[in-house]
Amino acid sequence: MALNTLTDTELGDVYAFAVQLGKDAGKLLLDAATSRFGGGGQQVFTEKDNAVDIVTKTDEDVEAFIKSSIAQKYPHHKFLGEETYSKGASRDYLIEKDSPTWCVDPLDGTVNYTHLFPMFCVSIGFIVGGEPVMGVICAPFLNQLFSACRGRGAWLNETQRLPLIRDPVPPMPANAPGGCIFSCEWGKDRKDRPDGNLYRKVDSFLNMAAEVGGRGGKGGMVHGVRSLGSATLDLAYTAMGAFDIWWEGGCWEWDVAAGIAILQEAGGLVTTANPPEDAATAKIEDVRLGSRLYLAIRPAGPSTTESGRQGQERTAREVWRRVRELDYTRPGA
Amino acid sequence: MALNTLTDTELGDVYAFAVQLGKDAGKLLLDAATSRFGGGGQQVFTEKDNAVDIVTKTDEDVEAFIKSSIAQKYPHHKFLGEETYSKGASRDYLIEKDSPTWCVDPLDGTVNYTHLFPMFCVSIGFIVGGEPVMGVICAPFLNQLFSACRGRGAWLNETQRLPLIRDPVPPMPANAPGGCIFSCEWGKDRKDRPDGNLYRKVDSFLNMAAEVGGRGGKGGMVHGVRSLGSATLDLAYTAMGAFDIWWEGGCWEWDVAAGIAILQEAGGLVTTANPPEDAATAKIEDVRLGSRLYLAIRPAGPSTTESGRQGQERTAREVWRRVRELDYTRPGA
Incomplete structure (x- = not known):
C-alpha cells in the first residue's frame, strides 16, 4: 500500500488539517447560504451544460479557499477539484498514483444548494497511491460532519463511530434487497x-x-x-x-x-x-x-x-x- | 371560518402548547434512536401490511405520550393518531368538523427511522372546522423544528421565517416545471x-x-x-x-x-x-x-x-x- 510514502504521524497531521478544513469550508458554505435568507441576497447563476448543471459563485469561492489552504500547508501535494477540472484544458484522468492528491468537491449537491434544500456539502478526499484513504464531508445546514482516515475509524461529528448501529453491526437482510x-x-x-x-x-x-x-x-x-x-x-x-x-x-x-x-x-x-x-x-x-x-x-x-x-x-x-x-x-x- | 370557536388568545395558548409538545415528543424519538447506537439496543419490529409497512414500539410510545398530554391539557379536544386509527374498529373518515381535532403522526418516516436515516419526525396538526390551522413538525436528528399557526407565520426553529428566501419571495420559474x-x-x-x-x-x-x-x-x-x-x-x-x-x-x-x-x-x-x-x-x-x-x-x-x-x-x-x-x-x- 502506498501509504508508506507517509508516516503514521504525518497521516495524522494531514487528517487533523483535513477535518478543520472541512469545518472551515462548511462554514463558508453555510454563510453563503444564510446570506440568501431574508432580504436581498439573490445570487446569479450561470448555466453550464444544461438547466440541471449549474455552477454558483459559492462553488468557485469555496474551491479557491480549499485549494489555497492546501497549497500553503502541503505545497507538494497535487490538487484535483471540480471547478479546476471544469476549467482545465485536459479532460484526462487526473489522479496520479505517484503523488498524494487532494480530490475536492467544494459544493456537492449544487442543485440542492441553489434551492436551499439542506442536502449539500463540501467533500474533501485524500488519495495516496490511487486509493482514497481519507475523507471529510461537511453538511453544514444539517450540522453533520463525516470523517474517516484509514486505520482510524469513520465518524459522525467526530464522536459517534460509524456505522451507527454496531456491537454488533447488523448482517445484510437474508432476503436482500428486501428490507433494504x-x-x-x-x-x-x-x-x-x-x-x-x-x-x-x-x-x-x-x-x-x-x-x-x-x-x-x-x-x-x-x-x-x-x-x-x-x-x-x-x-x-x-x-x-x-x-x-x-x-x-x-x-x-x-x-x-x-x-x-x-x-x-x-x-x-x-x-x-x-x-x-x-x-x-x-x-x-x-x-x-x-x-x-x-x-x-x-x-x-x-x-x-x-x-x-x-x-x-x-x-x-x-x-x-x-x-x-x-x-x-x-x-x- | 371555524376559528371563531377559539379566541385568538386561546389559539396562541394552543400553539405554545403544541410547539413544546413537538419538542418533547421529538426528544423521545431522538432518545429512542440514539439508544440503538453502539451496543445492545436492538428493537423488535412487527410487520403490518407488508415489508414496507412496519411499526415500532417507539411509534406507539410517542403517540401515547402525545395523546395523554393533550387529553390532560385539552380534555374536550378530539384526537386522531396513526396508531389509534390503525387499531380502531372504524376506518371511516374521523376528522369532525364540530370539534377542534388533533391529527398526529408520532413517527413519520418510519422506514427511515428503522434504518436511522435522519429524515424522520413527529408531526402534530391541529384542525378547526375541518381545516388544518396549526402544525408542528420536529425532526430531531436534523435539529429541525417547523411550526406554523394561522395568522402567525411559518417558522424554522422558531426564529427563521418560511420560506427561507423572501423579500422578495422568488416567483415560480417561467418555464416551470423546468428549474424546479x-x-x-x-x-x-x-x-x-x-x-x-x-x-x-x-x-x-x-x-x-x-x-x-x-x-x-x-x-x-x-x-x-x-x-x-x-x-x-x-x-x-x-x-x-x-x-x-x-x-x-x-x-x-x-x-x-x-x-x-x-x-x-x-x-x-x-x-x-x-x-x-x-x-x-x-x-x-x-x-x-x-x-x-x-x-x-x-x-x-x-x-x-x-x-x-x-x-x-x-x-x-x-x-x-x-x-x-x-x-x-x-x-x-
Missing part, C-alpha cells in the same frame, strides 16, 4: 432516447422497487427508494448504515473520493454499478476510482450462516441481477 | 400490475424528469427529483421553498395535516394530485383533507407578468399535464 433502503439518483442525463441511461435507470429502479415475484422475477421489494441529489451524502449515509445500497453512474472522482474513503473505513463495500458478465459468480473487485460507475453496500456484520463480507457480496449480486448496464464513458475515452 | 425540484415518493404500493399505481407513478416521474420536447411533449426537465420517504418533511421542505413541487397519493390525514398547515401559512398552494378533467382551465380548489391525493406548490412571489398565485396555478396545471391519475380510495369508500 435503496439510494439512487435520476441524474442529469434526461435524454428521451430508447434504451438511453434515463430508461435504463428507471428499469433498474422499478426492478428494485416492485413486489417479489414481479418484473419477471426481478422484483426486489426494497424497503424504500431514496434520492437526495448528492452522491457524496449518499455514500456518507451508506457508511452510517442508513442506506443499505447505493447504485449510480456518471459520478466524477470529486463526487465520490471522500465518501468512498469514509464508507470503506466504516466497513462498507464499493464495487462497480454495471453487472459483470457472470454476475452470480464473478470475483467482486473493489471499485476503481475514476470508473464513473459505483455500487456501494453498507457495513455488515456476520449472520449465523455467512460473514459480513459474504452478505455484502450476496447483496451486490442481487443488485446486479436487477439493474441495467449504464453507459457513462470519460470524455475522450 | 420535484419531490415524490415511491410509496408502498409496489404491485407489478399493468397500469397500477407503481407504473402510473413512474410514468409521471419520467414525464417530469425527461428533456423538454421528450415524452411526446410532456418532458418537464425538472431541475432535480427527490425522494425522502416522509410526506410530512416533503411538505415542510416545500414550505421552506427548498422543494418547488410535491406530488403524492396514498397519504393519510396524519401524514399531511401539520405539513399542510405549515405550507399554507408560508404561502404555498395545496390542491389535488389527480388532474381534473379540464386541467388547463379548471378552477384550482384548495385540497380537501382526507382526499389522499396531494399536489403542493411552494410559496411564490409575483413576477413582472403574473401574481404569485397565478404562477403557482400555472405550475399546478403544468404538473397535471404530465402526471397520471392515481388510484387511492379510502377503505370502505
Whole structure:
C-alpha cells in the first residue's frame, strides 16, 4: 500500500488539517447560504451544460479557499477539484498514483444548494497511491460532519463511530434487497432516447422497487427508494448504515473520493454499478476510482450462516441481477 | 371560518402548547434512536401490511405520550393518531368538523427511522372546522423544528421565517416545471400490475424528469427529483421553498395535516394530485383533507407578468399535464 510514502504521524497531521478544513469550508458554505435568507441576497447563476448543471459563485469561492489552504500547508501535494477540472484544458484522468492528491468537491449537491434544500456539502478526499484513504464531508445546514482516515475509524461529528448501529453491526437482510433502503439518483442525463441511461435507470429502479415475484422475477421489494441529489451524502449515509445500497453512474472522482474513503473505513463495500458478465459468480473487485460507475453496500456484520463480507457480496449480486448496464464513458475515452 | 370557536388568545395558548409538545415528543424519538447506537439496543419490529409497512414500539410510545398530554391539557379536544386509527374498529373518515381535532403522526418516516436515516419526525396538526390551522413538525436528528399557526407565520426553529428566501419571495420559474425540484415518493404500493399505481407513478416521474420536447411533449426537465420517504418533511421542505413541487397519493390525514398547515401559512398552494378533467382551465380548489391525493406548490412571489398565485396555478396545471391519475380510495369508500 502506498501509504508508506507517509508516516503514521504525518497521516495524522494531514487528517487533523483535513477535518478543520472541512469545518472551515462548511462554514463558508453555510454563510453563503444564510446570506440568501431574508432580504436581498439573490445570487446569479450561470448555466453550464444544461438547466440541471449549474455552477454558483459559492462553488468557485469555496474551491479557491480549499485549494489555497492546501497549497500553503502541503505545497507538494497535487490538487484535483471540480471547478479546476471544469476549467482545465485536459479532460484526462487526473489522479496520479505517484503523488498524494487532494480530490475536492467544494459544493456537492449544487442543485440542492441553489434551492436551499439542506442536502449539500463540501467533500474533501485524500488519495495516496490511487486509493482514497481519507475523507471529510461537511453538511453544514444539517450540522453533520463525516470523517474517516484509514486505520482510524469513520465518524459522525467526530464522536459517534460509524456505522451507527454496531456491537454488533447488523448482517445484510437474508432476503436482500428486501428490507433494504435503496439510494439512487435520476441524474442529469434526461435524454428521451430508447434504451438511453434515463430508461435504463428507471428499469433498474422499478426492478428494485416492485413486489417479489414481479418484473419477471426481478422484483426486489426494497424497503424504500431514496434520492437526495448528492452522491457524496449518499455514500456518507451508506457508511452510517442508513442506506443499505447505493447504485449510480456518471459520478466524477470529486463526487465520490471522500465518501468512498469514509464508507470503506466504516466497513462498507464499493464495487462497480454495471453487472459483470457472470454476475452470480464473478470475483467482486473493489471499485476503481475514476470508473464513473459505483455500487456501494453498507457495513455488515456476520449472520449465523455467512460473514459480513459474504452478505455484502450476496447483496451486490442481487443488485446486479436487477439493474441495467449504464453507459457513462470519460470524455475522450 | 371555524376559528371563531377559539379566541385568538386561546389559539396562541394552543400553539405554545403544541410547539413544546413537538419538542418533547421529538426528544423521545431522538432518545429512542440514539439508544440503538453502539451496543445492545436492538428493537423488535412487527410487520403490518407488508415489508414496507412496519411499526415500532417507539411509534406507539410517542403517540401515547402525545395523546395523554393533550387529553390532560385539552380534555374536550378530539384526537386522531396513526396508531389509534390503525387499531380502531372504524376506518371511516374521523376528522369532525364540530370539534377542534388533533391529527398526529408520532413517527413519520418510519422506514427511515428503522434504518436511522435522519429524515424522520413527529408531526402534530391541529384542525378547526375541518381545516388544518396549526402544525408542528420536529425532526430531531436534523435539529429541525417547523411550526406554523394561522395568522402567525411559518417558522424554522422558531426564529427563521418560511420560506427561507423572501423579500422578495422568488416567483415560480417561467418555464416551470423546468428549474424546479420535484419531490415524490415511491410509496408502498409496489404491485407489478399493468397500469397500477407503481407504473402510473413512474410514468409521471419520467414525464417530469425527461428533456423538454421528450415524452411526446410532456418532458418537464425538472431541475432535480427527490425522494425522502416522509410526506410530512416533503411538505415542510416545500414550505421552506427548498422543494418547488410535491406530488403524492396514498397519504393519510396524519401524514399531511401539520405539513399542510405549515405550507399554507408560508404561502404555498395545496390542491389535488389527480388532474381534473379540464386541467388547463379548471378552477384550482384548495385540497380537501382526507382526499389522499396531494399536489403542493411552494410559496411564490409575483413576477413582472403574473401574481404569485397565478404562477403557482400555472405550475399546478403544468404538473397535471404530465402526471397520471392515481388510484387511492379510502377503505370502505
